[in-house]
Amino acid sequence: MGAGALLTDDSGRFLIVEPTYKDHWEIPGGVVESGESPRTGVQRELTEELGLAVPVTDLLVIDWSPPFPDQPGRPDGLMLVFDAGTLTPDQAAGIILPADELRSHRWCTDAEAAPLLSPRLARRMTAAQKARAAGTPSYLEDGA
Template sequence: MAGLTDGKDQFAYFAEGNAKQARKRVAAKVLLRDEQGRVVLVNPTYKDFWDLPGGMVEGNEPPTIAAVREVREELGVQVQIGRLLVLDWEAPHGPWDDQLVFVFDGGVLGPEQIEALEVSDPEISEFEVVEIGDARRRLRPDMAKKLERAVAAAESGAFGYAEGAR
């Protein structure tokens, strides 16, 4: 950094470094449960498996804001995002670059809140509130593991991180 004495040179130096740094795809998922411990799943029209509510983070959007936005877009409700339960780095696969997947605690929804859920996004064909065992069977295997880890983290107060979990 020696020799960068004016703000313009320093800005250019930082901009060049920023342009060379990795860009990650980021997904923000939400664990929503009912009072019986069942979980909310959505059935995307563009995937072979069910999924947790949530989706892709937009450019320069905080993951928590993306999680709230995605749940509102998919299920028509405003949720309050709690703490981070799981953060996974997924290696590149198929046509996709690597990705960070955040799973946030969306809390326990009461009967009125469950009743208010409705599909409000054409990318979602349906949703269901299901037992954990049923959720495992519907989710892609790596998402089923994320769900198990998220539920365990929500119950224990722990946090989970994994690399290459796909």
């Protein structure tokens, strides 16, 4: 199971991060550890990846992810997106990235993020923003 965060700035753009270990960008978050709740996992990842101590609140998206055909042995899983709110300019300026894990970060609109994220994550983030606006979580399968 993986869990990530929708973090926005005061312009409504959302935060994505560029990992050092893969070709496409991600959202803040990661694998939920054994015995850890998904919300706790997101909170831990925000602290480890960004140096942020912000509240993680509502569940926005549950996305069932099928196995990848090009990665034998990788099982299906659940990917969750939680709301981590809107950062103030001071909070955004205080983001600290671990150099061994993340190259950079940026704020994006859906259109700006789409070519950087995997297609399923781009769809998931569009759904997360809609769920935040509607005040109700979305259930997806493979990002749709």
